[in-house]
Amino acid sequence: MAGREEAKKLGLTDVEYDEILKVLGREPNYLELNLYSVMWSEHCSYKNSKPVLKRFPTQGPQVLQGPGENAGIVDIGDNLAVAMKVESHNHPSAIEPYQGAATGAGGMIRDIFTMGARPIALLNSLRFGSLDNKRAKFLFEGAVAGIGDYGNAMGIPTVGGEVYFDDSYKENPLVNAMCVGIIRHDKIVRGKAAGVGNSVMVVGAATGRDGMHGASFASGELSDDNQDQGSPMQVGDPFKEKQLMEACLELLQKEWVVGVQDMGAAGVVSSTCETAARAGNGIELDVALVHQREKDMKPHEIMISESQERMLVIVEKGHEDDVKRIFEKWDLEAVKIGTVTDDGMLRILENGKLVGEVPAVSLAEGAPAVKRESKRPAYMDELNIDLSKIPVPADLNKILAQLLDLPNIASKAMVYRQFDQTSGTDTVVKPGSNAAVLRIKGTKKGIAISIDGYGYYCYLDPYEGGKQVVAEAARNLVVSGAKPLALTDGLNFGNPEKPEVFYQFEKCVEGISEACRHLDIPVISGNVSFYNEGKDSAVYPTPIIGMVGALDDVNKYCTMKFKKEGDVVVLLGENTDELGGSVYLKEILDVVAGPAPRLDIDLEKRIQTCCLKAIELGLVSSAHDINQGGLAVALAESCIASNLGFVGEIETDLRPDTLLFGEGQSRIILSLPEENLSVLNKLAEEIGVQVSVLGFVKSGSLKILVKQKEQVIGIIDTPVESITEIWNNAIKWRVEK
Amino acid sequence: MRCAVIKFAGTSGDGDCYHICKNILGQPTEYVFHKKTFAPQDFDLIILPGGASHGDYLRPGALAARSKVMNSILDAAKAQKCILGIGNGFQILLEAGLLPGAVLINKNLKFHCDDVFFRVENSDTPFTGLYKKGEVIRLNLACKYGNYYADSETIEQLKTKNKIILTYCDENGNPIKEANPVGSLENIAGIINSEGNILGLMPHPERCAEEILGNTDGLRIFKSILQYVEGGKVRGR
Numbered sequence: 001m002a003g004r005e006e007a008k009k010l011g012l013t014d015v016e017y018d019e020i021l022k023v024l025g026r027e028p029n030y031l032e033l034n035l036y037s038v039m040w041s042e043h044c045s046y047k048n049s050k051p052v053l054k055r056f057p058t059q060g061p062q063v064l065q066g067p068g069e070n071a072g073i074v075d076i077g078d079n080l081a082v083a084m085k086v087e088s089h090n091h092p093s094a095i096e097p098y099q100g101a102a103t104g105a106g107g108m109i110r111d112i113f114t115m116g117a118r119p120i121a122l123l124n125s126l127r128f129g130s131l132d133n134k135r136a137k138f139l140f141e142g143a144v145a146g147i148g149d150y151g152n153a154m155g156i157p158t159v160g161g162e163v164y165f166d167d168s169y170k171e172n173p174l175v176n177a178m179c180v181g182i183i184r185h186d187k188i189v190r191g192k193a194a195g196v197g198n199s200v201m202v203v204g205a206a207t208g209r210d211g212m213h214g215a216s217f218a219s220g221e222l223s224d225d226n227q228d229q230g231s232p233m234q235v236g237d238p239f240k241e242k243q244l245m246e247a248c249l250e251l252l253q254k255e256w257v258v259g260v261q262d263m264g265a266a267g268v269v270s271s272t273c274e275t276a277a278r279a280g281n282g283i284e285l286d287v288a289l290v291h292q293r294e295k296d297m298k299p300h301e302i303m304i305s306e307s308q309e310r311m312l313v314i315v316e317k318g319h320e321d322d323v324k325r326i327f328e329k330w331d332l333e334a335v336k337i338g339t340v341t342d343d344g345m346l347r348i349l350e351n352g353k354l355v356g357e358v359p360a361v362s363l364a365e366g367a368p369a370v371k372r373e374s375k376r377p378a379y380m381d382e383l384n385i386d387l388s389k390i391p392v393p394a395d396l397n398k399i400l401a402q403l404l405d406l407p408n409i410a411s412k413a414m415v416y417r418q419f420d421q422t423s424g425t426d427t428v429v430k431p432g433s434n435a436a437v438l439r440i441k442g443t444k445k446g447i448a449i450s451i452d453g454y455g456y457y458c459y460l461d462p463y464e465g466g467k468q469v470v471a472e473a474a475r476n477l478v479v480s481g482a483k484p485l486a487l488t489d490g491l492n493f494g495n496p497e498k499p500e501v502f503y504q505f506e507k508c509v510e511g512i513s514e515a516c517r518h519l520d521i522p523v524i525s526g527n528v529s530f531y532n533e534g535k536d537s538a539v540y541p542t543p544i545i546g547m548v549g550a551l552d553d554v555n556k557y558c559t560m561k562f563k564k565e566g567d568v569v570v571l572l573g574e575n576t577d578e579l580g581g582s583v584y585l586k587e588i589l590d591v592v593a594g595p596a597p598r599l600d601i602d603l604e605k606r607i608q609t610c611c612l613k614a615i616e617l618g619l620v621s622s623a624h625d626i627n628q629g630g631l632a633v634a635l636a637e638s639c640i641a642s643n644l645g646f647v648g649e650i651e652t653d654l655r656p657d658t659l660l661f662g663e664g665q666s667r668i669i670l671s672l673p674e675e676n677l678s679v680l681n682k683l684a685e686e687i688g689v690q691v692s693v694l695g696f697v698k699s700g701s702l703k704i705l706v707k708q709k710e711q712v713i714g715i716i717d718t719p720v721e722s723i724t725e726i727w728n729n730a731i732k733w734r735v736e737k
Numbered sequence: 738m739r740c741a742v743i744k745f746a747g748t749s750g751d752g753d754c755y756h757i758c759k760n761i762l763g764q765p766t767e768y769v770f771h772k773k774t775f776a777p778q779d780f781d782l783i784i785l786p787g788g789a790s791h792g793d794y795l796r797p798g799a800l801a802a803r804s805k806v807m808n809s810i811l812d813a814a815k816a817q818k819c820i821l822g823i824g825n826g827f828q829i830l831l832e833a834g835l836l837p838g839a840v841l842i843n844k845n846l847k848f849h850c851d852d853v854f855f856r857v858e859n860s861d862t863p864f865t866g867l868y869k870k871g872e873v874i875r876l877n878l879a880c881k882y883g884n885y886y887a888d889s890e891t892i893e894q895l896k897t898k899n900k901i902i903l904t905y906c907d908e909n910g911n912p913i914k915e916a917n918p919v920g921s922l923e924n925i926a927g928i929i930n931s932e933g934n935i936l937g938l939m940p941h942p943e944r945c946a947e948e949i950l951g952n953t954d955g956l957r958i959f960k961s962i963l964q965y966v967e968g969g970k971v972r973g974r
Contacts, residue, residue, distance in 0.1 A: 148848055152881070153789040155749020239747045239792025329772075331746065418848045420879045422944045423788060425753045428951070439949055441756065554949065 001027040010037035011220070015368055023362045031348065031356040034300040035363055038266040039273065042219035042530055045367035048496040049528045052506050055513045056523040062485050063522055070111040070191055070262055072524025073183065074486040076550045078443060081188070083117035083181040086125075086451070086490035086546045088529040092233055093175040094222055097142030101175045102150040102236040103308055108179040109154060110262040113245045114311065116189040116252040117181030120424055121438060122151045123451045124161040124177050125490065125544045126415075129170030131407055131734040136165070139173045141735065146236075147177060148418040153238035154245070158419030159427050159436035160451055165407050168455070171534035172222055176490040176527075178451055178546040182440065189252050191261035193275035193283055193314045196342045198258050200272065200283055201320065203327055203334040204244045205309040206293035207267070207302055210234050221495055221533045240309040240332070247330040248311060251323065256316040263310040269303045269363065271312035272338075273346050277364035284347040285338025287355075299348060299355050314340060374506055375499035383460055383594045387579050390589065392657055396632075396714050399661065402588050403629045404636060404723050409583065410730030411640075428557055432641070434624060435480040439554045446554025448482030450474075450547050453490075454628070455540030460581050460594035462504045462541055466511020467599045468665060472627065473547040474519055478608045479623035479668060481558040481615040482549030484519065489526035489545055494538020496530045504541035505530075512543060518601040519608070521547065558615045560624035561641030567621050567671040567697040569646060570680070573607050574690050575631065576664035577654055583628045584661035597665045604666045610689040611668050617683075619676040626667040632660040632704065632716055634669055635694075639702050640724045648695015649705040656706040656714025671697055738966045740766040741780040743810070743826075745801040749788030750824065750943070757943045758784070762959055771804040777816035781966045785810070787824025787879070787941060797840065797882045798828030807833055819863050819962055820935040824880055827927075827937035836930055836937045837895070838887030843880070844920025850879040852952060853918060855926055855940060856906040859899050862929055863965035864936045867957040873910045874954040876940035878918065878926075883939045885921035885928075895928055902936060903927035 007017040010033060020028050020036050028036065042048050058066040064081050065073035071085040089104025105122060112119045124147055129136030140163075151158050156179070193200065210233065251257060259279070261271040268290065276283045287302040297305075313334070315323055320336050327334040341347070346363060348356040359366075393399055403409055416431040428446060429437035435450035452473040458465030474484040489512065494501040516523060532539040551557060562569075579585060581596035614620050622642075626634045635646050652659045672680060677693075684691045695704070702723065706714035740758040744751045751768060759766040769775055790801035801807075814820055814835055822830040830836045843849055852875050857868040868874065887895070895901050904924040905917035912924045919939070927938040942955025 145847070149881075152848055152879075153747070153749075153792050155788045237792070239789070239794060242747045242749065242789075242792070417851050420848070420850050422850065422877050422879060422941070422950075423749060423753065425756060425944050425947070425950060428949055441760075 002030045002033040003027065006030065007033055010034065012037050012040065016040055019368050023359060023366060029356060031300040032358050034304055035269050035358060038304050039269060039363040040367035044266050044270055046528055047367040047370050048372055048530060051369055052509050055509055057513060057516050058522050058524065060522040063524055064185065064188065066524050067526060070114040072486065072488055073115060073188060074524055074548060076445065076447060079185050080440065081183050081185055082447060082548050083112050083115045083183055084178065084488045084546060084548055085111050085525040086176055086178040086488045086544055087527045088174065088176045088490050088492055090172060090174050090492065090529050090532055091217060091222060093143050094172055096233055097139045098146035099233060099235050101143035101146035103234045104175055105147050105150045105177045106236045106238065106241050106308055107264045108177045109156065109241065110311065112179045112181035113248050114191065114260050114262045115183065116187045117183035118249060119156045119179050119181045120426060121180040121436065121449060122156050122158045122177065123449060123546060124158065125451050125453055126163045127169040127174035127542060128165055129167050130165050133170055136170055137735060143173065143175050144415050144418055150236055150238045152420040154242050155423045157421050157423045157427055159421055159438065160431050160449060161416065162451060163412050163415055166540065168534065168540045172532045172539055174492045174532065174539065174542055176544045178488065180449055180548060189257060189260050191275050192259040192279040193281050193340045194258050194279040195316065196281065196340050197317050198340045199315050199317055199320050199336050200285060200338040200340060201313045201315065201323055201334055201336050202290055203311050203313050204332055205237065205240055205307055206291045207305050207307045208293045209297065209301055209305060210307050212301065212305060219531060221531045234306050234308050237309055243330040243332055244309050244311065247327050247332055251326050256319045257313065258316060259314040261312045263312055265306060267305050267307065273360040273363040275312060275314060276346060276360035282341040282343045282345040282347065282360055283338050284341050286349040286352065288351045289335055289337040291333050291335050299350050303348065372496050372502040373499040374503040376503055377500035383592065385593050387593065390591065392655055396656060396660060396716050397718050399584065399588060400632050400636065400716055400718065401723065401726055403583060403633055404727045405730045406583065406587055407731050407734060409629050409633060411728050412731065414731045414735065428554060429480065429559055433559045435476040437480055437554065437557045444553050446551040446557060448477045448480040448549045448551065450476035451544060452476060453542050453544035455542035456586065457581055457596040458504065458508055458541040458543065460596040462507035463511040464596050464599060466508035466543060467515040467601060469543055469545050470512050470515035470519065470521065471599055471604045471665065473545040474521060475608060475625040475668065477547055477549035478612045479558060479625050481556050482551045483612060484521050484547055484549040486522050486524045487545050487547040489523055489543055491526065491528045492532055492539065492542040492544065493530050494533050501538050508541055508543050515601055519605055556616060558620060558623045560638050561622055562638050562644040562671050562697045563621040563642065565644060565697050565699055568674045568677055569648060569669060569671045569694045569696060571667060571669055571692050571694050572611055572684065572689055573667035575652060575654060575659055577658060578664045579658045579662045582630065582661055582663045584657065597663050599665045606687050606689050607666045607668060610684050610687045613683055614670065614680055619680050620670050620672050622671045624669050626669060628663060630661040630663050636702055636723055638669065639720045640727050643720065645698050645700045645702050645720045646695055647698045647703040649707055650694060651707045653708060659706055660714065660716065738764045738781045738963050740764050740782045740784065741769045741775065742766060742784045742786055743769050743771065743806055745771045745790035745804055747792055748786055748790045750786035753943045754784045754786045757946055757959055761946060762963055764963065769806060771806045773806060774809045777813045777818055780818065782819045782821065782962055783810060783813055785822040785826030785829050787826055790825055790829065797825055798832040801829045802832035814935055817932065817934050819966065821864065822937040823941055823943065824939060827939060828882065830935060830937045835935050836928055837891045838885060840882045841884040841886050842882055843884050848881040849918045853878050854906050854908050854916060855903045856910050856912060858901050858904055862902065862933055864958055864961055865902060866961040866964060871910065873906060873908065875952055876942055876955050877944040878940045880939055883919035883921065885925040887922065892922055898931060900929050900931065901925055902929050903938060
């Protein structure tokens, strides 16, 4: 038997140990205690986050599968659906970025094909310390190569992503991967161990001692002590995963397959107890039957190992040899390890001898919820300062050049060129525009996918930041011509035991939920990663939103690049007097100060409706939302992408730097043939959106005259060629330095 | 034209090639699994697709070149059937000795995916008949091991016998070093065997063959083969 002291060593609290005693009516043995320790870790149980996550709207007529499965699934019409999920692999990537990021992508891909869907796209969202820092550079290059090599070898295109550098992520980078798959409605498979007497099988790679207690490792802060532990790391094998994917997709066509579950965190134990709990059943298994690649593995090691590229499959009794035949074709093993029972117990044998027995549902869902204390961080008030005292800079051209030279704004081509973006021959809009667009072969349809997150706004104001990230992800789909359908979230926060961190978490979730409700975009899957802490403080609160939208006619997609000289350039929405939270303040003037831009969600909805309608009507040549760096950077990006320029005069009562670099929300820049302007104006009026002409597309230079009462108060005038040079090379120069 | 698309273990570009032959060209097309065999007369075109067979373990293409299906491919090669290797398929052809030389890791040690410019060096082949010699085209490149290498004697032979088919170039057709993202000798991106029936290409023409994907420069590779096969040995102009 294993007592309270042992439980503590494994990371279980007194309350949790008492709960185990209550559930079992006896002391657990060492194996059982290990099972509880991994399953009741934050990573597996979401014990800190569950009560808060209940606020997410998760319903909608388009939702075919909401949270609680391996991935969420949303209807895109014509009997087709999209499976999607975001997941983090932050702690492993902090230690060994190549394998950490690679196995993160691998786990994500498994979650998608586990549902029966064929993965068609990968995206990623990456956060590192500033590139001046040697270790940050090492983590950045390693993670990019790792995530790239894995996806590339699998032949799944990486179609989008984002990279952001800030020293809050210096010790604890964030590596979030998203996978999207396509499936027919009638082919969806769920992770259920249904049907008493059915066979439980492990398929894929053999089990070793890698990744022991990986889930628990992810549920604590990184420290110098655990940086020395090699054991929680897993190693990826994309070739095996490719074979596993093909074998599973072939297997899942069979009507005698009952359920499938990826063996991710906490391996055999999580997949067995979760599938059993979902079906209200139990599972009896013999650990000796699990195929192993190391000698003398103990029962608890086999149960909690996180060896990669394995799946749990439940099939109707009598079809075990059929499973084996399919896996043999793909040079993989498949072994029966147990049976579905009706008593709700996860019963573990070793060579026929009982070694552990616990209620499956208590492992899967019984972790006592933790009510964390929440406190508004004091820094939030200190960051609201009077910005009017900041002098207006004389040389606005220089500011624009400095902004375009920031790794956070500059081209990320150096990153995404390392990803195969075109395998599968469905990528219509590649990385570097607002969102990726993919066609669906055999239909007229397309989907657009975005992934966004902005920890800095959330740091300044978690509630507004939470709203903003959903709005931005949706805006990126809308400007691509797609109607947003559903989202998946990756919530990356610090240590939830700190009341200030928990406050950030609660408020971000509140903001996300609010935006989801108003924009009618349900949350269908997600992941929470806590304990992302550096030496001195937590990372910026960083919710990542992955979103999918649909285009009824993929040919109507839109991109941000200007198309034609002479097109009129207009602003949908209004320029606001908001300088707080801007990149300009933070990174050029070194003023970390809010308030973060406010988001009027009703206005946002109208702007998006108007933009989508205008694209669908074919009025528009290009569309781009205004974001980090403000209006000037957005115009510059459209110029650089097209190698065309812009000339315009803007009358304003704002400071010129606020107008050019402020990051007020709910603004979209459209370019269109002038003859379409009156139709657009009428449409905007009907919807209740302001349209103002900014200028015209004209080759050569980016030229903006800012005027106040007929007086010129600011000038941007720069050859497109020179800003292109800066924007293209900012990251490359820093990495190669 | 009867097309075969080989599925090596771990190959991922098979579906893309199948799609072009079957849906875009409208030709009868079959997958051939690497554990199967076929007879030379079964197919007119045999495609070895791209995409990390065996995870690129050991050397890209090295393990796939030892697959059972390779015996059938060798027979088809002897029977003068058209064989097209793309990306990893090119590497398999090199490893199988059907084409001379080898590939190294890209000069910057990184995977490189981008649309880049190529010059068609020889249009008198079954694969390039619909291009003009010297024509500059744009194709998608997506590889980590695209850095073609051979000893100087082999390079000399390729050059004198006109067996270099595609080279990296700038948009004006200049074969400059800066236009070559992988570091291959002589900017080589594609070569053909001395009999002229086996082509290996580093870029992916199958990814650039449809309007919706923004580039159709690659389609003429497939159409050239179709014309060659259907038109009875008529080679390009």
